[in-house]
Amino acid sequence: MSETLERYFVPEPSRFPIFGSVALLLFGAGAALWVNQVKAGPWIFFLGIAILIYMLFGWFGQVVRESQGGKYxxxxxxxxxxxxxxxxxxxxxxxxxxxxxxxxxxxxxxxxxxxxxxxxxxxxxxxxxxxxxxxxxxxxxxxxxxxxxxxxxxxxxxxxxxxxxxxxxxxxxxxxxxxxxxxxxxxxxxxxxxxxxxxxxxxxxxxxxxxxxxxxxxxxxxxxxxxxxxxxxxxxxxxxxxxxxxxxxxxxxxxxxxxxxxxxxxxxxxxxxxxxxxxxxxxxxxxx
Missing domain, CATH: 1.20.120.80 (Cytochrome c oxidase, subunit III, four-helix bundle)
Known part of the structure; x- marks a missing residue:
């Protein structure tokens, strides 16, 4: 079995977990404020959605590139x-x-x-x-x-x-x-x-x-x-x-x-x- 298949790939530090945490915080807070009819609620909610989408595209895209690069x-x-x-x-x-x-x-x-x-x-x-x-x-x-x-x-x-x-x-x-x-x-x-x-x-x-x-x-x-x-x-x-x-x-x-x-x-x-x-x-x- 080749060396590539034997080793375990360790990814470099990523910024995406922080973005995901911020997105979920804004998503939850925005939803709560929206339900309570606070004007800023919908804006905070959709900002959380936008950051979450960015995180998903960025993080999964990085995993795909690593996979296609033969690192796994x-x-x-x-x-x-x-x-x-x-x-x-x-x-x-x-x-x-x-x-x-x-x-x-x-x-x-x-x-x-x-x-x-x-x-x-x-x-x-x-x-x-x-x-x-x-x-x-x-x-x-x-x-x-x-x-x-x-x-x-x-x-x-x-x-x-x-x-x-x-x-x-x-x-x-x-x-x-x-x-x-x-x-x-x-x-x-x-x-x-x-x-x-x-x-x-x-x-x-x-x-x-x-x-x-x-x-x-x-x-x-x-x-x-x-x-x-x-x-x-x-x-x-x-x-x-x-x-x-x-x-x-x-x-x-x-x-x-x-x-x-x-x-x-x-x-x-x-x-x-x-x-x-x-x-x-x-x-x-x-x-x-």
Missing amino acids: GTRVDASFRWSMGWFIFSEVMFFAAFFGALFYVRVLTVPALSSGENEALLWQGYSGAWPNAGPRALDTAAVEPFTPMGAWGIPAINTLILLTSGATLTWAHYGLLKDKRGQLKLGLLLTILLGAIFLGFQAYEYVHAYGELNLRLDTGIYGSTFFMLTGFHGLHVTVGAIMLTVMLCRAVAGHFNSQHHFGFEAAAWYWHFVDVVWLILFVVVYWL
Whole structure:
């Protein structure tokens, strides 16, 4: 094994962690000030966003240049794989907390509060039926009853879209392993387009929920858990589509080969994780 593969590359000191810290500070402070209607809030918020974008382009660009320069060996590659694995594990725990909250509310709390003297703790006429819109659903004079989101229709179509996107991404990966650059680029492009279509359908679903089903974020515990889970998943689809777009740009620029392409693999791992989360979400939130 060559000396390059044996040694561990130690990067030079970087300014980008400081920029990232400042960006997150301005992002959080600006959001808090904006919510509290301070005039400077939006400016501070978007300044944080701008610095964060600069940091991402600069830092990841530096890593790409180091990788293309042949500075990374097997030890660095192993570190990257462990890092991405732990990152995805943290995302698993993130969604596990939300799915756990849904399970606790739907299976334990809602039925328990409808039994015996517990009913008096809430309001007259409370039942443990799911979905539950909370006390606002009782005031029919002020608000129309909501309709739960069904599983068949847009959610089922989106499930098929994400499953297809997983297949096109795997096809792109096989193209990379066989040094078929055209298959790699086409597979990535199709995956990104399918992700964009998924997000478009989800946006339409939200408009339909608010405008026609009267299903809103404040529609009791059902509305809050529905939009929390689907909204955060949509955010992850957006992040995954951005990652795959970067991979497509790198593939067009001639990056990656059949032996060295962890950047592509990391984005693919993330996308397949998003697919699996959606399958669970479709069954638990939409179907059951």
